Amino acid sequence: QVQLRESGPGLVKPSETLSLTCTVSGGSLINYYWSWIRQPPGKGLEWIGYIYYSGSTNYNPSLKSRVTMSVDTSKSDFSLELSSVTAADTAIYYCARVRGNGWYGAFEIWGPGTMLIVSS
């Protein structure tokens, strides 16, 4: 059974770059699309972007200038970097797998999420 687990620093200072990793266990990264989604406290869900196991990416235009995603199939993980963070980036960050073998699908498997607070 495929499981996802996010990991990150928990706290980042304003203007710095946040880095999060999602580790995939019980299955392979190969042939799937992998997404990052975030949820500010008490608010709704926002899609950040996705990455294919080959490394191709697509980002939400609202965040595109600050987002970089990467994948490491040898470690079975993929990562998110978000630069120039502000308090508005405080949120629970989730990673998820897209259903099927294309990007066009629902998010069928989610990690438990990791809280990221931006504060000095």
Added chain:
Amino acid sequence: EIVLTQSPGTLSLSPGERATLSCTASQSVSSSSLAWYQQRPGQAPRLLIYYTSTRATGIPDRFTGGGSETDFTLTISRLEPEDFAVYYCQQYGGSPRYTFGPGTKLEMK
């Protein structure tokens, strides 16, 4: 950008009752690109329905999705205590590739 709105914002019902949640898109959405998620407090969202009406693995048949073009619904036929949660609709295929509705909170009366 395809904007999704959900109504009502909050729905107060009792166990055993029927719940109907609505999701309206700002432009037509393919029936193959509409999904519903359930999020319980402190948990990650869980996929309930994809392709507008196909239940995800392990989802009980009291959950039914339907609709077309700009109007979609999620119906829970007989509410169980564990069904009280927040529900989000989602579309995929527009720009940005994925957007979510603001959610409907289903609370116990």
